Amino acid sequence: MKILLDQNISFRVVSLLSDVFGHVKQVKQLNLVDASDLEIWNYAFKNDFTIVTFDSDFIDLATLKGTPPKVVWLRFGNSSNLKIANKLLSKSTEIKEFVLNSEISFLEID
Numbered sequence: 861m862k863i864l865l866d867q868n869i870s871f872r873v874v875s876l877l878s879d880v881f882g883h884v885k886q887v888k889q890l891n892l893v894d895a896s897d898l899e900i901w902n903y904a905f906k907n908d909f910t911i912v913t914f915d916s917d918f919i920d921l922a923t924l925k926g927t928p929p930k931v932v933w934l935r936f937g938n939s940s941n942l943k944i945a946n947k948l949l950s951k952s953t954e955i956k957e958f959v960l961n962s963e964i965s966f967l968e969i970d
Contacts, residue, residue, distance in 0.1 A: 861959060864904050864929075866913035867893060869944060876945035880952050885909070897921065904929035910959050912948070922965040930959055931966040 871886035
């Protein structure tokens with residue numbers, strides 16, 4: 861499983877998630893910090909990443925373009941790195957099942 865954390869999630873979260881999700885990167889680590897949402901979308905598509913974001917623009921792209929890539933949309937507002945990581949870890953089974961489900965393009969996490 862490959863997870864791409866959007867610009868609005870700190871690169872510090874990567875190390876907190878890697879043991880459970882495997883290959884986790886943040887856009888800054890891939891020199892995409894100034895990239896548009898569409899450029900990030902295209903990178904995720906070409907490199908088989910699931911995007912994790914607070915940005916609803918990716919939901920618009922998922923609705924318009926379908927999958928891949930899949931989008932995990934975080935809906936719980938600004939939070940500490942630890943809270944973000946803990947929320948994702950607590951939903952790890954649901955996220956992994958979502959990634960395998962070809963009929964769903966995005967997953968909302970409250």
